[in-house]
Amino acid sequence: MKIPAAAAILIFVLTAGALAQDETPSPTPHSSKKKIAKKEADTDDDEEAPTPAPTPRTIQSEAAPDASLNSDDLVEFNKQPERVQKLIESALALTRLDLTYTYGSADPDKGGMDCSGFVYYVLRENGFDDVPRDASGQYVWVRKAGTFQAVLSTRQDSFELDDLRPGDLLFWIGTYDVKRDPPVTHTMIYLGTEKATHKPVMVGSTDGRSYHGKSRWGVSVFDFKANAVPPEGTTQRKVRAIFVGYARVPGMPAKSPSPSPSPSPP
Secondary structure (H helix, E strand, O other), X not given: OOOOHHHHHXXXXXXXXXXXXXXXXXXXXXXOOOOOOOOOOOOOOOOOOOOOOOOOOOOHHHOEXXXXXXXXXXXXXHHOOHHHHHHHHHHHHHOOOOOEEOOOOOOHHHOEEOHHHHHHHHHHHOOOOOOOOOHHHHHHHHHHHOOEEEOOOOOOOOHHHOOOOOOOEEEEEOOOOOOOOOOEEEEEEEEEEEOOOOOEEEEEEEOOOEEOOEEEOEEEEEEOXXXXXXXXXXXXXXXXXXXXXXXXXXXXXXXXXXXXXXXXOO
């Protein structure tokens, strides 16, 4: 039986992510003003933790402070529908609370959140009550809604990113070894282009992604990059995480409604 092209692409991407190996040794924990967070995962508080636990990408005490932006710092913000603007404002407000990365938390009152907990909280605050709690469930949610766009390219200017819009959800596999189907392990919210740098940025919670070249730990703004190209001369691509695609939040308007035409003079 012939497999549709879209299905074949997705199978390839998910399989590649499941085989990705973590090449970063486990760091020794250090003290910090923030409570040392549990390692990255995307499950409900009452779900069984993945085995083995994920390895942090950076040591918390060595991370730079959480980064934040104002909506005025984003090129495309004023052109977005009102509901997208409110979602982005809600997400950016959390970056100003000095929240750490905390495994299993979707509540900022606990002092931290995990990646899918951040997305879950922001979407529910904006009326999307049917959003699932973990990253894999959120991926299934957007796939069933038909809004997911797969990305295989390593180029930041790829046509596969042409439909990426502020407020869209971003998905990765391979951030840790997990027996989950689908094996989606990480999610964030796309913000758009930063005016100061003219580079794409995203917001969420993580244990070591970077912003302006510095690793951050917790709820923060981060640089958004497509999958990295392997160093020249290497024969095997070793990756820690693979970006697999993005999706419009189900029920979110794709663009601002056109203004009503002015009535013709009598």
